[in-house]
Amino acid sequence: MSFPMVEKKDLLTSVQMANFISDGFLRFDEIVPDEINQASMREIDEKRVPSHYERSGRELSGLWPESDGFGAMFRLPQVQGLIRSLVGTEPLYDHHAFHKVGPRHVEGQIWHADNIIDPRLAFDIQLFYYPHDTPREMGGTMFLPGSHLRRIHETDIGRYQNFRGQMPMVCKAGTVAVAHHGIWHCAQPNATDSMRYMFKLRINPTVRQALLWNTDDLDSPEIGNILFRNHGWYGNDDRLEYAQRIKLWRFLTDNDHYDTHYWLTRVENNPERRIAAVA
Amino acid sequence: MVRQKLLILYSATPMLTDRVGAWTLYDATGKEHHTTGDSEEPPYPSVFAAMQDGWRVIQFPAQFPAYPGMELTTSYLRWEFVLEKLEEV
Numbered sequence: 384m385s386f387p388m389v390e391k392k393d394l395l396t397s398v399q400m401a402n403f404i405s406d407g408f409l410r411f412d413e414i415v416p417d418e419i420n421q422a423s424m425r426e427i428d429e430k431r432v433p434s435h436y437e438r439s440g441r442e443l444s445g446l447w448p449e450s451d452g453f454g455a456m457f458r459l460p461q462v463q464g465l466i467r468s469l470v471g472t473e474p475l476y477d478h479h480a481f482h483k484v485g486p487r488h489v490e491g492q493i494w495h496a497d498n499i500i501d502p503r504l505a506f507d508i509q510l511f512y513y514p515h516d517t518p519r520e521m522g523g524t525m526f527l528p529g530s531h532l533r534r535i536h537e538t539d540i541g542r543y544q545n546f547r548g549q550m551p552m553v554c555k556a557g558t559v560a561v562a563h564h565g566i567w568h569c570a571q572p573n574a575t576d577s578m579r580y581m582f583k584l585r586i587n588p589t590v591r592q593a594l595l596w597n598t599d600d601l602d603s604p605e606i607g608n609i610l611f612r613n614h615g616w617y618g619n620d621d622r623l624e625y626a627q628r629i630k631l632w633r634f635l636t637d638n639d640h641y642d643t644h645y646w647l648t649r650v651e652n653n654p655e656r657r658i659a660a661v662a
Numbered sequence: 663m664v665r666q667k668l669l670i671l672y673s674a675t676p677m678l679t680d681r682v683g684a685w686t687l688y689d690a691t692g693k694e695h696h697t698t699g700d701s702e703e704p705p706y707p708s709v710f711a712a713m714q715d716g717w718r719v720i721q722f723p724a725q726f727p728a729y730p731g732m733e734l735t736t737s738y739l740r741w742e743f744v745l746e747k748l749e750e751v
Contacts (some may be wrong), residue, residue, distance in 0.1 A: 416746075491699050491700065494698055534735055540738070542670065544686040545684060571698070571699050618680075620736050623735070659737055
């Protein structure tokens with residue numbers, strides 16, 4: 384089975400891509416129809432999709448072809464469009480998980496990133512799918528915007544509890560977030576009497592991640608300012624984050640000379656031109 | 663009997679009066695319970711404000727030059743101040 388052809392209208396825009404680079408994730412509220420949400424919940428209840436990992440490195444397109452829940456979710460044109468925009472064609476399945484937080488669970492999960500120290504410019508993506516309503520008292524995944532480019536190992540960040548600007552995924556059923564593999568996150572306590580579910584799917588690229596999205600707005604003046612978004616928790620590291628984002632934007636746009644606010648041009652200026660001494 | 667409360671504040675810069683961007687509280691007196699994501703605002707706007715409320719700074723962040731090749735990278739929050747209070751239980 385192969386994925387359907389992606390239409391241009393379902394691709395991300397350059398402005399959305401810039402937001403992904405600055406924040407480390409994008410969210411798409413209520414994009415999954417209710418029948419797929421209901422089917423997904425049935426697939427969990429009836430154990431019709433495996434909770435154990437499938438073989439890592441297999442083609443994503445062949446995963447769960449009969450599924451009218453989770454499989455149907457990642458085959459939705461809009462979800463296919465965001466996958467195509469971020470990791471291109473023929474992506475690979477890395478692993479999946481059905482995360483559950485039980486009723487009246489008072490402890491938040493430790494802050495972590497789902498990776499070892501990973502200095503690549505190429506990146507994996509993770510889909511976070513919420514098949515039922517997730518109000519704040521039910522927790523939601525807490526994301527830390529702008530944390531994804533930091534070089535840390537998994538739960539090394541477990542000493543932290545709260546950050547200015549942390550963002551809980553409070554959402555309606557059918558919401559999907561897509562995150563860079565390095566995003567810092569943690570499951571939040573569940574104060575309700577119901578089990579909370581979240582489905583996570585990690586996807587690897589097999590193509591060079593350059594200009595895979597709808598680039599009609601590539602020259603938008605918004606992009607430079609988006610790449611300079613200062614998240615409230617950074618402190619004086621903000622300027623280093625901007626440098627990292629510009630490097631990643633250069634990689635994604637295949638443009639080694641891209642810059643904004645003259646940021647890297649200044650520190651890369653190492654002139655060799657010699658001039659005659661004054662006589 | 664005395665028990666320790668630890669407050670960890672992450673300042674925007676090494677300056678103690680600067681803005682706090684992240685925070686953690688461990689209360690061994692058992693009076694408070696804290697976990698990830700349980701507050702949107704720090705308990706104090708700065709390390710110095712916490713000192714004015716009786717918290718004692720017991721660890722300062724050390725400052726290191728960047729390793730060659732790592733000048734533009736980021737990882738942990740650098741300006742971490744550990745404070746304590748001792749309380750009767």
